[in-house]
Amino acid sequence: xxxxxxxxxxxxxxxxxxxxxxxxxxxxxxxxxxxxxxxxxxxxxxxxxxxxxxxxxxxxxxxxxxxxxxxxxxxxxxxxxxxxxxxxxxxxxxxxxxxxxxxxxxxxxxxxxxxxx
Amino acid sequence: xxxxxxxxxxxxxxxxxxxxxxxxxxxxxxxxxxxxxxxxxxxxxxxxxxxxxxxxxxxxxxxxxxxxxxxxxxxxxxxxxxxxxxxxxxxxxxxxxxxxxxxxxxxxxxxxxx
Numbered sequence: 089x090x091x092x093x094x095x096x097x098x099x100x101x102x103x104x105x106x107x108x109x110x111x112x113x114x115x116x117x118x119x120x121x122x123x124x125x126x127x128x129x130x131x132x133x134x135x136x137x138x139x140x141x142x143x144x145x146x147x148x149x150x151x152x153x154x155x156x157x158x159x160x161x162x163x164x165x166x167x168x169x170x171x172x173x174x175x176x177x178x179x180x181x182x183x184x185x186x187x188x189x190x191x192x193x194x195x196x197x198x199x200x201x202x203x204x205x
Numbered sequence: 206x207x208x209x210x211x212x213x214x215x216x217x218x219x220x221x222x223x224x225x226x227x228x229x230x231x232x233x234x235x236x237x238x239x240x241x242x243x244x245x246x247x248x249x250x251x252x253x254x255x256x257x258x259x260x261x262x263x264x265x266x267x268x269x270x271x272x273x274x275x276x277x278x279x280x281x282x283x284x285x286x287x288x289x290x291x292x293x294x295x296x297x298x299x300x301x302x303x304x305x306x307x308x309x310x311x312x313x314x315x316x317x318x319x
Contacts (some may be wrong), residue, residue: 092248121306121307123307128312129311129312130209130295130297130309130310130311130312131249131295131307131309132309133306133307133308136306144306146306178248178249180249180307182305193239193251193254194305194307195251196241196248196249196250197248198247198248199247199248
């Protein structure tokens with residue numbers, strides 16, 4: 089049973105560039121959440137996608153956007169990168185309860201480490 | 206708004222000693238509570254979760270946590286530490302409805318001394 093996978097594992101970008109991170113959920117899961125974990129901090133919720141729509145959003149600017157595909161995989165896009173965007177980006181998948189939007193437990197992928205220079 | 210406070214950013218214990226990692230939460234609604242573990246350069250692995258059944262929750266690797274509503278706490282314990290327990294531990298809270306986003310604490314780094 090494949091768990092949550094993310095690509096790439098590491099990425100280096102320069103300020104002002106754009107980046108796309110990818111996530112494939114655990115088999116059978118239909119919901120994807122994205123978190124940002126700065127060095128030495130706990131993860132911070134960015135947003136959650138369910139039924140190809142953004143269902144909830146954390147306190148992140150519009151530079152952060154996402155998408156969910158019909159196969160439930162998801163992308164996180166960040167535009168106009170800032171040095172402060174350097175972090176580990178974690179994807180978590182879960183299964184909606186009885187048609188949603190409530191979720192079962194979230195399972196995390198290994199993350200994508202982004203460095204902005 | 207929900208929040209989590211983990212008391213002690215670093216905890217060090219000897220191998221075989223009791224592990225106690227503290228977590229206090231704030232929530233205006235009955236919460237779901239979680240403990241996750243993060244090993245170096247890896248994602249988060251679920252240790253255990255409380256979802257309103259038994260207040261004493263048993264997880265993987267010999268860990269357990271007790272939900273105490275009166276103290277708004279959900280401390281993580283393990284009777285006997287093993288070297289492999291060295292990692293970062295995160296307590297998280299979510300509400301019971303909606304999209305159930307997780308709100309994490311700052312984390313506690315656990316070091317095991319031989």
